Amino acid sequence: MEHVADLGLIGLAVMGENLALNMESKGFTVAVYNRTVSRVDTFISGRGQGKRFIGAHSIEELCRSLKRPRKVMMLVKAGQAVDDFIEQIIPHLEPGDVIIDGGNTHFPDTIRRTAYVESRGLLYVGSGVSGGEEGALNGPSMMPGGSHEAWEVIKPIFQAICAKADGAPCCEWVGENGAGHFVKMVHNGIEYGDMQLICEVYQIMRDLLGMTAGQMHEVFRQWNEGELGSYLIEITRDILAYRDEKGEVTLDRILDTAGQKGTGKWTAVAALDLGIPLTLIGESVFARCLSALKDERTTAARQLTGPRPAFDGNRTAFINDLQQALYASKIVSYAQGYLLMREAAREYGWNLNYGGIALMWRGGCIIRSVFLGKIKEAFLHEPTLANLLLDPFFREKVTTAQASWRKVVATAILNGIPVPSMSAGLAYFDGYRTEHLPANLLQAQRDYFGAHTYERTDQPRGQFFHTNWTGKGGDTAASTYVV
Secondary structure, eight states: OOSOBSEEEEOOSHHHHHHHHHHHHTTOOEEEEOSSTHHHHHHHHTTTTTSSEEEOSSHHHHHHTBOSSOEEEEOOOSSHHHHHHHHHHGGGOOTTOEEEEOSOOOHHHHHHHHHHHHHTTOEEEEEEEESHHHHHHHOOEEEEEEOGGGHHHHHHHHHHHSOEETTEESBOOOEETTHHHHHHHHHHHHHHHHHHHHHHHHHIIIIISOOOHHHHHHHHHHHHTTTTOBHHHHHHHHHHHOBOTTSOBGGGGSOSOOOOOSHHHHHHHHHHHHTOOOHHHHHHHHHHHHHTOHHHHHHHHTTOOOOOOOOOSOHHHHHHHHHHHHHHHHHHHHHHHHHHHHHHHHHHTOOOOHHHHHHHTSSSSTTOBTHHHHHHHHHHHOTTOSOGGGSHHHHHHHHHHHHHHHHHHHHHHHTTOOOHHHHHHHHHHHHHTOSSOTHHHHHHHHHHHHOOOBOOTTSOTTOOBOOOTTSSSOSOOOOOOOO
16 A cells, blocks of 8 residues: 555654554554564554554555655654664655654754755654653644754644644744754753652651641642642642552652653753753752662661751641742743753754743643743743743742742751752852852952953953962963853
């Protein structure tokens, strides 16, 4: 059978299989292929039985079954596998056909692959897909970027299968070459931050306030009905209520060592490369790394002493403080993420629609929340907004939450409870609102030991000076750079 499938999909793992079922449910005919070919037959005779699927047993057969312009989407492990499949696909396509990478690919690879595939006369799309197994099946958030000409080709399918928020599709064109995968990477970094912040609140509730899982469940249930309403608050609510077959809290039986797939690390590294203070998200990555040192922590717990958590205040009032502190920290996490996207757009020549990105994240994805509508409004009001903290809505929210935020961080520190991301968020806020930071001393130190020069408060920016601090160093200065 030739030229009948609307799209070819390579990779029938969890995301690929569910995305294929999503496409078929929206009326599209999907040709499917998997490197382990037996999985194709298993799918066709199983979940795909009786539906509009074509099982292909080779790349050639897959491409031959596609309508023109052909659209081939890969949902395979990031890295060499993507390059290998591109090489296998290209000989069976013609100008105007589109290759799509829907995996969690590192954006520099997408920049490279877009240039390469375009040099072969084809179009390339690197698309972030968020929402996990449920999102893939029922409607994910999708963040496509790459060859702009490809958007009109894939738009009908992508906007049909993605999540909807107030009727609007959670999928729009993001930008050139690696922009789609970069935005998905930042999404995942913010996800790391959100999850760590919730975990810090959970630990305070458990270890300082002595709350049971049932009591915490009720708090998260209430929070999910207000301004903190989000997917991650919602699933935390459900996790706290879950009991195993013995009636015990399943959460209490889970080992406290976290895994990660690398996208949070990529976000932190990109921030370092671009000189953006992504402190809250960076600490959330390091918190996972620290959790992985389980054996060492067990040994250290027997040797290193600290305060024994003890709370003698008003628990109800402090839970309200926790809510405010979580909300304010969340604002900082998104503010830092948006700063990173803005700097990347400047560095790589992308034209990003920041309000549109918030809309794409409002449904289907892991960080979906009522919060994102306010971000969209902020950029609609001021498209060149320098920092979310300067938007009137978010400025007022952080100002209102500030006393609670400080109380929670201080109380946690005094009781020996680690809150790395929440305290990093507060430190960033204080640093950002401080007109005179101590970096003047830092520059003097650098100039003293390395003749790295400094700018002066009484001279125009961009002029650099050197002091012969010891009387022995002479007038020679090192080269300067600006982050």
